[in-house]
Amino acid sequence: MEPISDLRIAVICSSNMNRSMEAHAFLAKKGFLVQSFGTGDKVKLPGSAADKPNIYDFGITYDEIHKDLLSKDKTLYTQNGLLHTLDRNRRIKSHPERFQENKDLFDILITCEERVYDQVLECMENREPVTNSIVHIVNVDIQDNLEEATIGAFLISDLCMMLSKSEDIDNDIDEVLHDFEEKCKRPILHSIAFN
Known part of the structure; x- marks a missing residue:
């Protein structure tokens, strides 16, 4: 299947078990280039x-x-x-993966809670950039239960669809995130780092 867009997306929660995997499944079915991770110690x-x-x-x-x-x-x-x-x-996939141990390059990192967002930011800040390409880190708060994980997967999928339509994501992302925040009625956090 031809990917829906060339955006390289990672969805990240704490244990790579519920929220990130539900969104991973959803995005993969839609044809996105997606991986998922956790940031916890265990x-x-x-x-x-x-x-x-x-x-x-x-x-x-x-x-x-x-x-x-x-x-x-x-x-x-x-x-x-x-x-x-x-x-x-x-x-x-075969097993939960820890974000801090992965060296792949992404365009968008979507986290599912503020603590995970902070851990991803810290990890990216401590990494030596390889390509100096921009990576957008976006947080969408999703409670860690099965029902919320499903709702969260729909929201993350909507966000990725909106981002995939952009001709210039670095220029358009603030506007896209503003529209998305209005639509989903959840506060969104956004930072950039470098791959």
Whole structure:
């Protein structure tokens, strides 16, 4: 399939599990060049209690996490949607990836919460630019639950469609983000960094 645009997009949340993967799936179906990442130190998933999360290292496969949760409590992780989420994830790629360890170049980095946005900014500021091309970092706040992740994927898809129509994204992005913010009624953060 021919890509819908030549924009290289990354969607980033904390664990590369829910919000970034839902948007990744959505954008890939629409034909965007998209990758997804997390910025956390570990992949953290809800457990049997709030103080007992399931914690994994980045690099573990979605398949291994699925098997682990299945063996711990199939009913709980079916009811809370985690097994379904992992099923979707392993159809997209093999494992959660950490943004700070990736060296690919992007045009747009879309984060799903302000803390992740700050981590991405810090990472980009500490990186030695390779090409000095501009990368736009945009934050759209999305709560970390299944319903919000779906709504967020629609919003991110709308934003990417709007950006893909621009002839000169560096010039047009402020206007596009302003229009998008009016439409989605969520505050948007935007910064630039260099690849």
